[in-house]
Amino acid sequence: MGEYTLxxxxxxxxxxxxxxxxxLDNGLPRADYIERRFAPRELPGIWSFIDWLPVxxxxxxxxxxxxxxRSSGLAGELDLNRLxxxxxxxxxxxxxxxxxxSFKELEAAPTMQMLxxxxxxxxxxxxxxxxxxxxxxxVCSITGQPLILFVPASSLDRxxxxxxxxxxxxxxxxxxxxxxxKLAGVLSSRVGFRPEGGARNIARRDGMGTxxxxxxxxxxxxxxxxxQAIGSxxxxxxxxxxxxxxxxxxxxxxxxxxxxxxQNTPCAPVYxxxxxxxxxxxxxxxxxxxxHDDVLFNRNPPYAVPGGVRDAVTSTGGRIYGMDNSRAVSxxxxxxxxxxxxxxxxxxxxxxxxxxxxxxxxxxRDDSILLNITGGGMRRLEEDQSRMRLKCDxxxxxxxxxxxxxxxxxxxxx
Ligand SMILES: *Cc1c(COP(=O)(O)O)cnc(C)c1O
Numbered sequence: 340m341g342e343y344t345l346x347x348x349x350x351x352x353x354x355x356x357x358x359x360x361x362x363l364d365n366g367l368p369r370a371d372y373i374e375r376r377f378a379p380r381e382l383p384g385i386w387s388f389i390d391w392l393p394v395x396x397x398x399x400x401x402x403x404x405x406x407x408x409r410s411s412g413l414a415g416e417l418d419l420n421r422l423x424x425x426x427x428x429x430x431x432x433x434x435x436x437x438x439x440x441s442f443k444e445l446e447a448a449p450t451m452q453m454l455x456x457x458x459x460x461x462x463x464x465x466x467x468x469x470x471x472x473x474x475x476x477x478v479c480s481i482t483g484q485p486l487i488l489f490v491p492a493s494s495l496d497r498x499x500x501x502x503x504x505x506x507x508x509x510x511x512x513x514x515x516x517x518x519x520x521k522l523a524g525v526l527s528s529r530v531g532f533r534p535e536g537g538a539r540n541i542a543r544r545d546g547m548g549t550x551x552x553x554x555x556x557x558x559x560x561x562x563x564x565x566x567q568a569i570g571s572x573x574x575x576x577x578x579x580x581x582x583x584x585x586x587x588x589x590x591x592x593x594x595x596x597x598x599x600x601x602q603n604t605p606c607a608p609v610y611x612x613x614x615x616x617x618x619x620x621x622x623x624x625x626x627x628x629x630x631h632d633d634v635l636f637n638r639n640p641p642y643a644v645p646g647g648v649r650d651a652v653t654s655t656g657g658r659i660y661g662m663d664n665s666r667a668v669s670x671x672x673x674x675x676x677x678x679x680x681x682x683x684x685x686x687x688x689x690x691x692x693x694x695x696x697x698x699x700x701x702x703x704r705d706d707s708i709l710l711n712i713t714g715g716g717m718r719r720l721e722e723d724q725s726r727m728r729l730k731c732d733x734x735x736x737x738x739x740x741x742x743x744x745x746x747x748x749x750x751x752x753x
Contacts, residue, residue, distance in 0.1 A: 510732065631687065
């Protein structure tokens, strides 16, 4: 089981078990697992990586893992010899069983298990514009744990579960994703509630890190390159951290995979920061309106913090790509026709970056490449599964929020 000490990724300061910050700098907390060898166990889904997850027990009803396979279709199109695809979503023909269709399930399952292990009475509060909310709603409906979701009004129709909805309170926000984050922050700072923590939540990062672990388990080596579409970049940090654990084991390679992280321009804050563009006015572009996928827009990514995105990309010799909608659209078509499964638009941005890297010569024909398809199979799911819309329990705005707070507290205590 995942026994660990918690340290600041910046200064190495030893932190308390449930710390989300360091008092000496603003580095991310990172789990330093006692187990140094990579030895997956005979357990279902991501729980086979339990030694490198911050949980003590596991629930077989949650924790579907990504699947990894060697590509022939897309690999042929791009003339690559060693292209590996990690798929998070619903594709039963290949054993992918994430019913909410994105790798946010890799974060939700260990986060909820960690809360269960800690026997906390606090109620988790999550702000999301889509995939994260769906993943947490599904997992909590399975485990029976309570959950409060803050979701912008325009995203409410993206929320459904494939199981009977459990103790999930859905709060619609008259405003955008940033407003939803603000209101969730107010509630989660009150007694009895707990913020989900975003990139600072080690269960989230180490859950996403299993993408890389699944590749190593299956193919026994670390890839030369890792491609992923990012909003906050948390998945990129997770891949970097998982790679460091694998390198420390020394049997699967000694070089960290280069991170190739992709954003959707022009709504691309991480891309702008990486290229030193300081004053980017995303409102002038109307972001996140019009994006190929708005889940990739995050105004406050953990970029410059110790152990954050910049450190991850720099220390692996990686790059950050800006892909516009037209490149994402053609990459999506290319992937879907060559691999035979539908993907979420966010994942197409990663495919576009891979196409760009091949054209520009950033990757060689014989390099081993892991392409993280972070979401897909939504159309495939519709063939098999009925979905239950989550009903909105309450609409709130920034102005009337103090009244709303007491209604929310009443609703959860009843
Ligand atoms: C959230 C999300 C991403 C971006 O993830 P990061 O947290 O920025 O690493 C990419 N693809 C999909 C489908 C997502 O839901």
